[in-house]
Amino acid sequence: MGRRGSDLTDAELEVLKVLWEGQSNTVREVMERLHAKGRKVAYTTVLTFLSRLEQKGYVRSDKAGLAYVYRPKQSRERVIASRLRALADQLFDGATAPMVLQLMKSERFTHEEIEAFRRLIDELDRTGAEDGA
Amino acid sequence: MGRRGSDLTDAELEVLKVLWEGQSNTVREVMERLHAKGRKVAYTTVLTFLSRLEQKGYVRSDKAGLAYVYRPKQSRERVIASRLRALADQLFDGATAPMVLQLMKSERFTHEEIEAFRRLIDELDRTGAEDGA
DNA sequence: GCGATCATACTACAAATGTCGTAGAAAACT
DNA sequence: AGTTTTCTACGACATTTGTAGTATGATCGC
The missing domain is CATH 4.10.340 (Interleukin-10; domain 2)
Structure with missing residues (x-):
């Protein structure tokens, strides 16, 4: 069976980082922001990640007009701290x-x-x- | 397609850590050491990880009598430094x-x-x- | 009003990962 | 020598992860 560590995967984190940087985060905008960073992903791929992030509790979405707007539920600091902690656990026994x-x-x-x-x-x-x- | 980051996976790292700690590292001994740590894995699973580690260049093996003895090819410091660097790249753009x-x-x-x-x-x-x- | 757009919900799928099982050779024991 | 124990080599397989296509419904522009 797959991994066990922190549930947030690398690609998901990539998307979450974009969310932290922007304000109005529709799927399309997130995608464009990713493209600007050189990360070429399809629209639906971004949608997938955002959905997964929502299921995992990292983001929340509200329907604003036509499309949903996503915003982070967990602060950058919090997530980063948790990642650092995870690495400390893994490499230095905590x-x-x-x-x-x-x-x-x-x-x-x-x-x-x-x-x-x-x-x-x-x-x-x-x-x-x-x-x- | 799967992940893209540092090739060393979590489970592989777990095994490599055991190698760093011991001296005579046969598959069986590594397995026992993992069991002692509470990590219950089958003999063949350990063998798989050691083989993958060897293919990836992290360990080297010499036949000593009946069984192969594995030993790390990269120092703990080196690998850890690289992991830390990877995390810095991921979280803080390097x-x-x-x-x-x-x-x-x-x-x-x-x-x-x-x-x-x-x-x-x-x-x-x-x-x-x-x-x- | 109708076609072109844009959004989301599902489904799909290959590659990577974690985990083993089995087969067959070697060695050890009795 | 025959049996039991050990190893290693391969193959297998369910999950997870990264990535995207399709179907379907709403919206906009004209």
């Missing part, structure tokens, strides 16, 4: 810290990016400091 | 820094972990400082 470390080690960053990391870390440290409930 | 930030924001860490981040960042900063080739 330990996210090692993942962050590995990521920082295996990639290259500019000074600005590194500064951003530092700032966030300082903030985390301060925020979490009094947190011991 | 920008790894935003991924690190998001990851740090959406998860919780202990002070020790945060300290480890800070140390690594300092090091990165120092290492990369003279790097402007």
Whole structure:
């Protein structure tokens, strides 16, 4: 039997990303947006993905005039966080810290990016400091 | 047609992880190790995955006495880095820094972990400082 | 009013994935 | 030597995923 992981598939995610970017999301518009990104898919294919996304609870649709308009039900942050978590589970048995470390080690960053990391870390440290409930 | 992403599938990765952990990896041993982890798979299933992994270039096998012994051809770090990169491509259009930030924001860490981040960042900063080739 | 458009609902289907079963050779045991 | 145990090689198969065609109903332009 197929996969077991996070239900959101790659192609579905691709479509969901487009939804996050746009406002009025009819099937046609989503398709056009995908085409603009170089992703050539048929109208009905997009429809299929949107339907599947709806069944899985990731989007919601309202009939606006002629066509349905789709909009995300889950925020980009939420979905992304969940994906990251899934990868952490898969690669590091759920330990996210090692993942962050590995990521920082295996990639290259500019000074600005590194500064951003530092700032966030300082903030985390301060925020979490009094947190011991 | 099926998926397009990184060729290593989830189940294959599961097997590869076991290979990274052990030394003498016969099909049977890998299977037992998987069982110990709660992953109940048939002997032939493990064999299938190992064969597919070999075809894809992730493992290599040598006949040792009766059975073949499999060993990883790619390091854990390498594969993990590539996976992380793939996720960055998928979620952040290849920008790894935003991924690190998001990851740090959406998860919780202990002070020790945060300290480890800070140390690594300092090091990165120092290492990369003279790097402007 | 009628044909050309546009939308959605179903159905279909090949390729990928996860999972095994069986056949046959080799080795081990008794 | 005969039987039992182990391996590997192949083939099989249900699901999932990516992709699209067709049928059918509503809408628009003229």
